[in-house]
Amino acid sequence: MSLERKDEHDHGAWLAEKELSLIEKTYLMSLIWLDKRFRIVDYLELLEDMYYKINLQMPKSHTEQYNLDNKFWYWYPLYALGSFSVIAYLVAAVSGALLGFYYAPATGTDGDPIAYETIVAIMKDLNFGFMLRSIHRWAAQVMVAAVFLHMLRVYFTGAYKEPREVNWIIGVILLSLTMLFGYTGYLLPWNQLAFWAGQIGVEMSLAVPIVGEWTAQLLFGGFSLGQPTLQRMYILHVFVLPFVVTALIAIHIGIVWMQGIAEPH
Amino acid sequence: MSENESNEPRTDGSGPGIVAPDDEVPTWRERKERTTGLSRVTYEYFERARREDQDLRQESSYVERDVLGFPTWPHETIRNIALASFFTGMLLFLSAMLPPHLGDVANPAETPEVILPDWYLYWSFGLLHLDPINPELAIVGGEKIMSDELYGVLANVVVVGVIAILPFLNKGSARRPVEEPFWAALGVGGVVFAFTMSILPIQEMFPWEVAITFDLAFFLPIIAAAITYAVLKTMREGYMYDLNRRYYRLRPPR
Numbered sequence: 304m305s306l307e308r309k310d311e312h313d314h315g316a317w318l319a320e321k322e323l324s325l326i327e328k329t330y331l332m333s334l335i336w337l338d339k340r341f342r343i344v345d346y347l348e349l350l351e352d353m354y355y356k357i358n359l360q361m362p363k364s365h366t367e368q369y370n371l372d373n374k375f376w377y378w379y380p381l382y383a384l385g386s387f388s389v390i391a392y393l394v395a396a397v398s399g400a401l402l403g404f405y406y407a408p409a410t411g412t413d414g415d416p417i418a419y420e421t422i423v424a425i426m427k428d429l430n431f432g433f434m435l436r437s438i439h440r441w442a443a444q445v446m447v448a449a450v451f452l453h454m455l456r457v458y459f460t461g462a463y464k465e466p467r468e469v470n471w472i473i474g475v476i477l478l479s480l481t482m483l484f485g486y487t488g489y490l491l492p493w494n495q496l497a498f499w500a501g502q503i504g505v506e507m508s509l510a511v512p513i514v515g516e517w518t519a520q521l522l523f524g525g526f527s528l529g530q531p532t533l534q535r536m537y538i539l540h541v542f543v544l545p546f547v548v549t550a551l552i553a554i555h556i557g558i559v560w561m562q563g564i565a566e567p568h
Numbered sequence: 569m570s571e572n573e574s575n576e577p578r579t580d581g582s583g584p585g586i587v588a589p590d591d592e593v594p595t596w597r598e599r600k601e602r603t604t605g606l607s608r609v610t611y612e613y614f615e616r617a618r619r620e621d622q623d624l625r626q627e628s629s630y631v632e633r634d635v636l637g638f639p640t641w642p643h644e645t646i647r648n649i650a651l652a653s654f655f656t657g658m659l660l661f662l663s664a665m666l667p668p669h670l671g672d673v674a675n676p677a678e679t680p681e682v683i684l685p686d687w688y689l690y691w692s693f694g695l696l697h698l699d700p701i702n703p704e705l706a707i708v709g710g711e712k713i714m715s716d717e718l719y720g721v722l723a724n725v726v727v728v729g730v731i732a733i734l735p736f737l738n739k740g741s742a743r744r745p746v747e748e749p750f751w752a753a754l755g756v757g758g759v760v761f762a763f764t765m766s767i768l769p770i771q772e773m774f775p776w777e778v779a780i781t782f783d784l785a786f787f788l789p790i791i792a793a794a795i796t797y798a799v800l801k802t803m804r805e806g807y808m809y810d811l812n813r814r815y816y817r818l819r820p821p822r
Contacts, residue, residue, distance in 0.1 A: 357640060357641055358639065358640065358641055359639075359640050360639055360640070361639070361640055361643075361644050383651060386648075386651070386652070387655055390652055390655050390656060390659075391655075391659065394656060394659055415673050416673065416674060419670075419673045419674070422670060423670070426670065433667060434663060434664065434667075436667075436668060437663035437664070437666075437667045437668055438659070438660065438663040440663075440668040441659055441662045441663045441666070441668075442659055442663075445659055445662070447688045448688075451688070455755070455759065458734075458755050459745055459752065459755055460743055460744070461738075461742055461743040461744070461747075461748070461751075462743075463734060463735045464735055464738060464739060464740065464741075464742075465735060465739050465740075467735065468735035468736060471732075471734065471735045472732050472735075475728065475731055475732045479728065482688055482689060482692075485686055485688060485689070486685070486686075486689065489685075489686055492670060492671075493673070493674045494670060494671040494672060494673055494674055495671050495672045495673070495674055495675060495678075495680055496671050496684075496685075496686075497674060498674035498675070498676065499679070499680060499683045500683075500685050500686075502683075503683065503685070503693070503696075506717060507696070507717065507720070507721055509717075510715055510717030510718040510720075510721055511718060511721055512718070528676070565743070
């Protein structure tokens, strides 16, 4: 027995005296290596906390607690419309990002507009391109439909009432922005539908006194349609609206989380 | 230890560096109470709110059980994943079965016979066709005070605005349409109005007079609302009896 005090923290010796399989030994050695550098042990509490959070018991809903299911189960699909809008939004975001790789928002000088030609190329030449555009378009259509129906569900079940006014107003803004998303989106192919819808948009903004001309300049890049219009619609569709709408959806869902779902009684 | 006990102030960074609170040192509560102005009223309100919350919890007869429902994992998670996958699958199926149409290339020289936006903007586009009811004022010699286009834009603003302020008009804890026939009727009228407005842009295409379509666009929502109101009023009595009985059996009035 030596007089020298043993190092209690000699992990190597501790590892050597244990009989471990190869997998266990490799695992422990890498764990010790990482822990020496990043002190994982300090974050164990966080991990533990996370573990218990994901293993929470969901509280029984009002309808389950008071056994009202016999009256209400057939309404339940309508209570999923909000999440369906979010799922459709995510599908549209992913397919839209892929479409953005191949689309160019340009009208060009002669011949067919470049925007139109790129979409023709996506649909005819690109592998899976036809399906990609189809997915994007249907996701958009379904999202708008789901948002409308979601609003009707909220209205007819009285879920918008005090104390949920703020979320209703955010919802109305989100509905308007969803339609704006759709509008800026279907202007992008620069086909007949797009052009004349844009024409209506310009006429609408020009009809407003005082700020009308300024709005037309800002949103449509002039009083007649052309390259500036297309480019602005593109930036609105792929840059401005995604950020705004995503942030608003996060707030909207966060408020639902805080206030709880307004269940029927 | 003996060094630390000396009361001499030291500036070399050693020592605990924390002064033990004595009687002179205000607590955080006292500090907050001594504030003035906005922070003072904020503090007072939050104190009131906390007390209110505490009182309501103590008075409440709501029984909290230890285990209230399903575990998040796996029950809730698997159910949510199943619903999300089903919905996404439905979306992909739809895309494969009904591919979109890419119309003719934009041509400023050729106005299409029917100009229509995507379906979800039909109601809004319809509101731009309200020129027959744009009022003419006698004081300006029978001229319209605003252009038909502006009138249509304002109609859009009004519709969205009315929808936005609904929660400030209708309050209370009623949840079901039968409990509030008026608001349910308003909702049904609104939905029908959205559909009838959608046919205004193509009102010339019907084989009868344009005026008939235009009038119907306003009468049909009113008729639908009236029918809804009558039906719900009739249902109401028996239904509310059942509802109240169950409600008060579950939570007897104190």
